[in-house]
Amino acid sequence: MKKTTLLFACLLFGVLPPLQAATPASAPASVADEYTRGEIRKIDLPAGKVTLKHEQIRSLGMDPMTMAFLMKDPTVLGRFQVGDKVRFRAIYQGGRYIVTDLEPVR
Numbered sequence: 001m002k003k004t005t006l007l008f009a010c011l012l013f014g015v016l017p018p019l020q021a022a023t024p025a026s027a028p029a030s031v032a033d034e035y036t037r038g039e040i041r042k043i044d045l046p047a048g049k050v051t052l053k054h055e056q057i058r059s060l061g062m063d064p065m066t067m068a069f070l071m072k073d074p075t076v077l078g079r080f081q082v083g084d085k086v087r088f089r090a091i092y093q094g095g096r097y098i099v100t101d102l103e104p105v106r
Helices: 005-013 074-079
Strands: 035-042 048-056 065-071 085-093 096-104
Touching: 005 048, 048 085, 048 096, 065 074, 074 096
Parallel strands: 065 096
Antiparallel strands: 035 048, 035 085, 048 065, 085 096
């Protein structure tokens, strides 16, 4: 079966195969260690989440967008405010996107 036929059938019946997200382990070390620039749009301290409008995250194969991330260390969020320009690293682990490092842009 051709890929286009399979995709059409999946769309027609509302069934899509699971998406495969790139992980830092599958990216070259130089890309996995890169920081991505972004801007804080929302901070949710009780949930330990930060919403970032970010550039392309090469290590995850993710296009620029605005999305919420879990924080590896939520206590870091107390040093930031909405609107702050930041640079960060993120991973995909356990079905979640997690910010592992978050720094202000100097």
